[in-house]
Amino acid sequence: MSKPLLTALAAACALSVPALAQARQVTLTTQLKNYGGDGAYLAVYLTDAKGAYAGTLWVAGGKAKYYKHLSDWNRLSAGDTKRLVGVTGASVGAGRTLKVTLDLADALIDAGYEIRVDASVENMRDSPSEVRVPLSASQAGKPQAGKQYIQAVSFQLQ
């Protein structure tokens, strides 16, 4: 079965930096399992070394009423009024792959930050923090399996 890529370029939020010299381009690939349900809502975000929210990288799924089902992200990012600016897209169908390319400040890499993904599907169980991947150069290119809906998450540093 062919699995078309959903590609997006994220270029917002507190994490992108004005001076290109200090930025790294990161491509994040999230492949979903064939879990046999409607399109999944996904929230991809960063937490710092203390587990505090550091910014939202991508939100797949457009209806705010379902955001409470992405419960970790929804709770942690509640104070971020700009959490959705420029980083939203359609929900991701079962078996499909979400590919997001973003510019991240160099300082975030190998500094204890973690990429987290919350997932939720209608009529199925919510899966907060479905995947947690340390944002370190050594993790790049290594797929990390999710608990319920996500086959694998991996990122590439350019």
Place this chain on the structure above:
Amino acid sequence: MNWKTLHRWVGLLLGALVLVLGMTGALLAFDPVQQAWRARPADPGLTVATLAERVARGVPGAEEIRRLPSGAIVVFGFDGEQAQASYVDPADGRVLGAYQASALPRWVKNLHRAFLLGDAGRWGAAGVALGLGLLCASGLVLLLRRMGGWRHMAGRVRGTLAQRIHTVTGRVLLAVLFLTSVTALTMSASTLGLVVLDAGVEPEVASVPTGQAALPVGQLAPLQGLAVQDLRRLNFPDAADPQDTWKLATRQGAGWLDRYTGQRLAWQDATLAQQAVDWAVVLHTGEAAWPWAVVLGLAGASVPLFWLSGLLIWWQARRQAPRTAHNSTLAQADVLVFVASEGGSTWGFAQALHEALVQQGHRVHTAALEQFQTTPATRQVFILAATYGDGQAPTHARLALQRIAAAPVAATPVTVLGFGDRQYPGFCAYAQALDEALRARGWPTLLPLECIHQQSSQQFARWGQALEQALGAPLPLHYVPRLPPTTALALQARQDYPGRPGQPTAILRFALPAQGGLAHFDAGDLLGIVPPGSSVPRYYSLASGWQDGFVEICVRQMPGGLCSTHLLGLVPGGSVQAFVRPNPGFALGRSRRSVVLIGAGTGVAPLAGFIRRNEGHTPMFLYFGGRDPACDDYFGPEIAQWQQQGRVAGVTKVFSRIPGGGGYVQDALRRDAEHLRGLLAHGALVRVCGSQAMARGVAQALDELLAPLHLSVQQLKAEERYAEDVF
């Protein structure tokens, strides 16, 4: 606003989409039924603490317990790396089988709520739901208008098959469909983000490690006081995260519990908006209430009935829509014809009048009644007005009466011709109201008000003859009704009577056509006969039903009558072209109530048909009026035989032209007043068949004897107990 136009256009434009929603909705209604059927709900006294304890024991790796609206308990968790969802028996925590959200493929629901088109489709579906709401609202207004108000809502529905299907289905399911539309809009508003449901941000809470082991779920105090009936969801804390909490969702709101102390760390009440949407979901989907889901499913499945019958009604009205040739402008015309018609058939009569007047050299302008006005050029005005429902104006002419009352009065005669059906208590009531309003304002008239029964072309032609005399010029009116397909009926037998002087009469019995072609009929329905060389049918009341295996009518020679001459000239083997026209108000249903049958002359035919079929021995009482037993005692021997068999409980015959014959049939009724009062007080039905004069006399006699009961023929008609078939 014009409700009929609204109803028609919304129905035509959105009908097919409503059909999709209705059919998919009917399919989706299976889910709650199926879920309820397989659900094993918790005992009423069971607490969430006990349930969770059983689940924790029975399902290792459990993460979440959900109570479905059906009452079934579903547990989510992990079996190693594999996510699991299973039904669980609340009595012992045993796994019953894999959980499946729906027995239907997912596309059915997505077709229902979004036409498979994502968010744009959801807006579309919400628009269609709004359209359905408009159809229901306008449908209710039209239904009330048709039935003559709330009080008559349960009454018999008359009209074509399509109209009856549309009206009867609407009467039953309109409220359900309207509720479906309102709840769909509520759900759409929440999904599309038009209303905010959330109780606010989730609180930042954490369990505080005390050094002790976490409490077993059975000992959490807040769960010990919570019945499973109130539970929506219970999330177990993450085994690997010492700060994680129990999360609880109930009907009333959401709570967080410390895993070490069981203490409630935070609580959020469900918002009013959330509760409203929850109710809308229950009412819309029937989840948690499977009998309601069955009702919803039936309502959804009824949409094709509405759609097809609605299209048919629209198509029939369109086919009958006026197309008037040689229509002069209002300013030029010397004759104006105004029409008020509900179904469109009255326009056919207007066209016949229009054409006849044009052939006489008149410049004629025909228009709808609500455009009533006269000009200096006007010499004659005709109003052809049908009556709708229980004596109301046809929809388009609703404001015509006010307009006429406000119009300046001229010396031009305005003649009213009414159209209606005697089965209705308000026969031609609207035409009468028009006529009275015109006379009260001082408009002269050429002819007194005439009321045409059941679109009778003969009666219309007779009115034309009166008009010819009044105008002093020939005016042949040719109204050609659209005829249903006819079938050849071969004469099987005939029974001749002398009848009146010069008017011999015969009971004609035709064979049922072997190859079919004739609609099913009952005694009291009408047989339309098209005589050779004519396109206008004559109607005869049927003295038999199709179950009798023959077609029987009673025909009297009319002076110069084309059809009766042809019929009475038939010899066995000869044939006529015929079709059946239902006479639903007159034919007897399956009621077990006593029946008073009153007939005179050949009018006894349908009554004889009723008695012939009365194998169930319903009490029937026949009152027959003839002139001379030697000439017109129709069905005499048969009736005597049926009386012996108990098919008729009482027979009273009077003959007006012989000494001591008893006078007219109404005289017999008066003599039997006590007996009849008793029957009518106990709900007896009345069927009257004969000439107009006879029917008037009978109604007068019955009104007199009903007066002590504070009843009247009018009331009996309104209760659909009294029906006439007059000629």
